[in-house]
Amino acid sequence: MTLTVWLDQAIPFAAIGMEAAVFFLLVRGRAFRGLPVFCLYLLWTLASDIAGLIIVRQSQAFYFQ
Numbered sequence: 001m002t003l004t005v006w007l008d009q010a011i012p013f014a015a016i017g018m019e020a021a022v023f024f025l026l027v028r029g030r031a032f033r034g035l036p037v038f039c040l041y042l043l044w045t046l047a048s049d050i051a052g053l054i055i056v057r058q059s060q061a062f063y064f065q
Contacts, residue, residue, distance in 0.1 A: 012053050019046045 023042050026032055032039040 012049070016046065016049050016053065019049065
């Protein structure tokens with residue numbers, strides 16, 4: 001496995017992890033009451049990134065069968 005392949009896999013997971021951490025900190029600090037639209041946007045992008053990652057993985061598995 002080359003470094004490029006490893007980075008291609010690691011960067012999306014790192015981005016999702018950072019988005020989840022920011023969302024968790026906003027919810028824990030009760031900032032969602034003052035910034036409800038931003039929190040909903042962050043939740044939407046988190047769900048979108050996770051769904052996109054799942055779709056890409058499934059389509060690659062289907063394509064290479």
